[in-house]
Amino acid sequence: MDLHERAQFDFLLNTAAERFVERLVQRTGGLEPGLAALRADPQGEGVWLDEFVRAVLRDFLLDNTAGACFVLGNCEKRHLEGLHSGTVQEVLADLAVRAFAGVLQVKVDQGIEMALSGHLG
Secondary structure, three states, X not given: OOHHHHHHHHHHHHHHXXXXXXXXXXXXXXXXXXXXXXXXXXXXXXXXXXXXXXXXXXXXXXXXXXXXXXXXXXXXXXXXXXXXXXXXXXXXXXXXXXXXXHHHHXXXXXXXXXXXXXXXX
């Protein structure tokens, strides 16, 4: 991956993380309940991680085959479980959503943990 592409991906991830935390806090009533909800069920009520990722990829014009390849190229070391059948475009899009959701979940989890440490300390 070229450095400029990595920088673009990092910007995408940081922007998505900030937006997701804001949304999560609004829907769950705070950082601690948001983190608990995210950890309990990333697709659960008020969290809906994959739905959020699909919207972010759409907003950044990455909801296409080239966008999926961009995301997957930046998540190449991420382990993903299972595949469903469909067109190459559908499978790539699904893989991109799951890969990005995975890195976003880790980033948000770590960010909230750090914020909570600062608030508690």
